[in-house]
Amino acid sequence: MNHTHSAGGRFKRCLAAVLLTLPLVQVAMFFTGMLVPVRRFVLWGKSRPERLTIAWPVGRQLEEWAQEFPLDARIYMVDPDEFLHRQAQYYFLPRTISITMTNRGWTQDIYHQWVDRPTADWLVQHGFTFVLKLTVTNGAGGWAVAPAMRTPPGVLREP
Secondary structure, eight states, X not given: OHHHHHHHHHHHHHHHHHHHHHHHHHHHHHHHHHHHHHHHHHHTTOOHHHHHHHHOHHHHHHXXXXXXXXXXXXXXXXXXXXXXXXXXXXXXXXXXXEOOSSOOOOOHHHHHTOOXXXXXXXXXXXXXXXXXXXXXXXXXXXXXXXXXXXXXXXXXXXX
């Protein structure tokens, strides 16, 4: 009988702990929810680049790099990082970015086993104008495919 009583006591203690934790969670959710208007107030009246710098620094950096390229650029990305490639597709629009020579669909395996290293002749033949490498640690580096093409300042440099 004592064994049954201790199991009931254990249940009551667990129930009490859960019931006491719920108000703490509710208070935490309230203050977390209050951060939304605070963030909006901080971003109020700022330009798009300033808002992007505060809210999403990666996006701001990608947007800055994208401005280095002409709008009709066709960019071949080497050694792609999955996150940066997917983000660059958005921020580089309307510029075209590809990471494969066959234009096949992109899966995680492609990023982990990336081997598509085309020659300069292949890139020119298929209309690519720039080669770009984006990395989290070193930033952006790239070069124009055809020597006669205008090389944007800043991001691009010879390999």
